[in-house]
Amino acid sequence: MTDITQAKPARPRFSLDWKLLGPLAALVLLLVIGAFLNENFLSSANLLNILTRSAFIGIIAIGATFVISSGGIDLSVGSMAAFTAGVMILLMNWMLGVTDVVWLIVLTGIAAGALIGTGAGLLNGLLITRGGIEAFIVTLGTMGIYRSLVTYLADGGTLSLDSDVRGLYRPVYYGDILGLPVPVILFALAALAGWIVLNNTAFGRHVQSVGANEDVARYSAINTDRVKVFAYMIQGACVALATIVYVPRLGSASATTGVLWELEAIAAVIIGGTLLKGGYGRIGGTVTGALILTLIGNILNLTDLISNYLNGAVQGVIIIAAVFLQRGLSRKQS
Amino acid sequence: MKHLLSTLAAAALCAGVAQAEDVTIGVSIPAATHGWAGGLNWHAQEAERRLEAAHEGLNIVIAAAGSATEQANALEDMVAVQQVDALVILPFESDPLTDPVRQVAESGAFITVVDRGLTDPSIQNIYVAGDNVGFGRSAGEYMVDRLESGAQVVAMRGIPTVIDDQRMQGFEEAIDGSGIELLAAEHANWSRDDAFEVMQDYLTRFPEIDAVWAADDDMALGALEAIREAGREDEMFLVGGGGAAAVIRGVAEGDATIPATVLYPPSMIATAIDLTVARFMSNGPVEGTFNLASPLITEANAEAFYYEDSPY
Numbered sequence: 332m333t334d335i336t337q338a339k340p341a342r343p344r345f346s347l348d349w350k351l352l353g354p355l356a357a358l359v360l361l362l363v364i365g366a367f368l369n370e371n372f373l374s375s376a377n378l379l380n381i382l383t384r385s386a387f388i389g390i391i392a393i394g395a396t397f398v399i400s401s402g403g404i405d406l407s408v409g410s411m412a413a414f415t416a417g418v419m420i421l422l423m424n425w426m427l428g429v430t431d432v433v434w435l436i437v438l439t440g441i442a443a444g445a446l447i448g449t450g451a452g453l454l455n456g457l458l459i460t461r462g463g464i465e466a467f468i469v470t471l472g473t474m475g476i477y478r479s480l481v482t483y484l485a486d487g488g489t490l491s492l493d494s495d496v497r498g499l500y501r502p503v504y505y506g507d508i509l510g511l512p513v514p515v516i517l518f519a520l521a522a523l524a525g526w527i528v529l530n531n532t533a534f535g536r537h538v539q540s541v542g543a544n545e546d547v548a549r550y551s552a553i554n555t556d557r558v559k560v561f562a563y564m565i566q567g568a569c570v571a572l573a574t575i576v577y578v579p580r581l582g583s584a585s586a587t588t589g590v591l592w593e594l595e596a597i598a599a600v601i602i603g604g605t606l607l608k609g610g611y612g613r614i615g616g617t618v619t620g621a622l623i624l625t626l627i628g629n630i631l632n633l634t635d636l637i638s639n640y641l642n643g644a645v646q647g648v649i650i651i652a653a654v655f656l657q658r659g660l661s662r663k664q665s
Numbered sequence: 666m667k668h669l670l671s672t673l674a675a676a677a678l679c680a681g682v683a684q685a686e687d688v689t690i691g692v693s694i695p696a697a698t699h700g701w702a703g704g705l706n707w708h709a710q711e712a713e714r715r716l717e718a719a720h721e722g723l724n725i726v727i728a729a730a731g732s733a734t735e736q737a738n739a740l741e742d743m744v745a746v747q748q749v750d751a752l753v754i755l756p757f758e759s760d761p762l763t764d765p766v767r768q769v770a771e772s773g774a775f776i777t778v779v780d781r782g783l784t785d786p787s788i789q790n791i792y793v794a795g796d797n798v799g800f801g802r803s804a805g806e807y808m809v810d811r812l813e814s815g816a817q818v819v820a821m822r823g824i825p826t827v828i829d830d831q832r833m834q835g836f837e838e839a840i841d842g843s844g845i846e847l848l849a850a851e852h853a854n855w856s857r858d859d860a861f862e863v864m865q866d867y868l869t870r871f872p873e874i875d876a877v878w879a880a881d882d883d884m885a886l887g888a889l890e891a892i893r894e895a896g897r898e899d900e901m902f903l904v905g906g907g908g909a910a911a912v913i914r915g916v917a918e919g920d921a922t923i924p925a926t927v928l929y930p931p932s933m934i935a936t937a938i939d940l941t942v943a944r945f946m947s948n949g950p951v952e953g954t955f956n957l958a959s960p961l962i963t964e965a966n967a968e969a970f971y972y973e974d975s976p977y
Contacts, residue, residue: 369870376895377869384862487697487706488976489857489883491911505894580861581890585883587699587856632851632866639852640825 353657394569402609452567542609704977805839814844
């Protein structure tokens with residue numbers, strides 16, 4: 332993958348991108364299976380449910396595509412989302428005692444969420460670059476810290492948003508524009524922005540260069556530390572956006588919020604064709620990966636064919652098969 | 666001077682019924698990783714505050730563990746460091762913790778087991794048992810009362826464990842032969858988020874649902890959101906379980922969508938601590954088994970089970 336550096340401006344072939352077509356094939360296969368198993372599967376209500384649901388993991392996975400392309404990993408995203416949601420809820424509930432202007436409360440909550448997420452990403456990035464600690468260890472540490480903090484804030488239980496605030500905030504999850512749910516629109520916008528930044532900007536190329544070979548990138552006058560810090564900040568901002576959409580769904584946050592989201596996000600990224608070792612990222616693939624993960628859960632809920640106890644096994648088989656499809660086809664091509 | 670005298674008098678009164686030396690009671694419970702366990706931790710702390718204020722020389726040490734292994738480590742510390750006179754434990758799992766508890770018992774400590782029984786019941790002095798089969802049965806019987814034969818219900822299970830199996834078993838036994846059809850029973854892992862998604866998919870899958878049984882109140886609340894979003898709250902009702910404050914408040918106010926829940930109180934840890942303290946502070950016997958019932962909570966009796974400050 333060393334060919335993706337600044338020195339070589341274009342990839343040799345991109346007429347047929349099997350790394351993207353592989354996961355797409357898996358997605359189509361799942362859609363066909365779903366349609367056979369339940370007549371309501373292809374109803375617009377179910378398809379919109381799937382799209383809306385995949386928005387959380389999908390948006391987080393877009394950020395994870397940057398981190399993983401740059402050769403890093405972020406295990407803290409699930410806890411970070413839970414902590415951000417907890418602080419947002421506490422802040423908005425507290426503001427209700429100070430002001431009656433509910434839209435101001437919601438906007439402040441959203442702004443606070445954006446700040447906390449991006450700040451947490453910055454912290455991860457600085458600890459990794461300035462602190463010189465492996466990303467795995469730093470984010471394993473912050474994962475535990477944020478998880479404990481939200482449990483502490485919630486007193487071990489559940490933090491619930493006041494119903495007055497929630498009434499106004501609700502449309503951010505349940506609302507739609509021209510029939511498209513708001514979370515789906517935000518997911519699409521985040522994907523588009525991520526695709527432009529990763530594929531069509533100098534920063535995007537730098538991210539992949541750093542992931543391919545950090546030393547070569549440094550000798551090419553790339554400020555590798557800054558690139559990495561920005562990648563983790565993008566991840567944090569994506570977590571914030573996902574959380575902002577998440578909070579109005581149930582209006583609550585607890586110690587179980589966002590558990591294992593980090594693994595789902597990483598799985599979505601890898602299913603989508605991004606290399607875990609870095610140097611190569613695919614936003615379109617990540618979106619496909621997130622949809623595949625949500626689809627598996629949806630299909631399993633819609634059928635009784637398989638014992639509930641085996642749900643995890645089915646998920647595992649499909650994840651491995653999707654990646655095999657992607658790698659196998661691209662290997663044959665080259 | 667007057668204050669000192671009354672303190673002395675109170676101390677003398679205490680000494681009359683209690684033993685003179687200090688008593689340390691270790692409490693080992695699962696960490697607050699979900700709503701019910703959060704309530705458990707809260708009630709344990711409330712009991713600690715209340716009992717330590719009431720009894721001089723009583724020291725209660727609470728240790729929350731994240732897994733069975735961590736709990737076994739905590740038990741070793743209870744013996745080695747805290748030198749507890751009694752242990753109150755809600756075991757993560759029965760099998761793996763039986764031997765670690767036996768070790769504590771062999772150090773001479775008084776043993777109280779809560780909720781999940783040990784494989785060898787001879788170790789324990791007190792057993793405060795929750796009734797998981799009854800938990801499912803109470804919910805099932807309520808549905809049999811309210812629904813006609815031929816009604817269609819869906820169930821929402823927790824994380825696959827013995828507790829979950831027992832609750833499901835009780836529910837199925839109760840509706841068996843009533844003509845109520847159980848359409849599906851998926852696992853929503855005692856999580857609001859998962860319950861929301863499972864319920865959405867039930868709504869897609871089944872055009873007609875008359876009632877939903879959730880084997881925990883957190884799941885009932887998640888499912889409720891999905892039902893409201895689909896605008897089908899007039900079509901069905903929900904029965905939860907556990908005794909979450911938010912659900913009990915709704916039941917008390919006559920909420921038509923969740924008209925009933927089943928008590929499985931996290932406050933049972935306080936019952937167990939009280940009994941254990943009584944072993945040292947009371948002159949009456951306490952050893953034995955206490956079976957806590959899982960009664961149905963409806964509008965009529967909900968007020969009695971409502972704790973406003975509880976996190977669950």
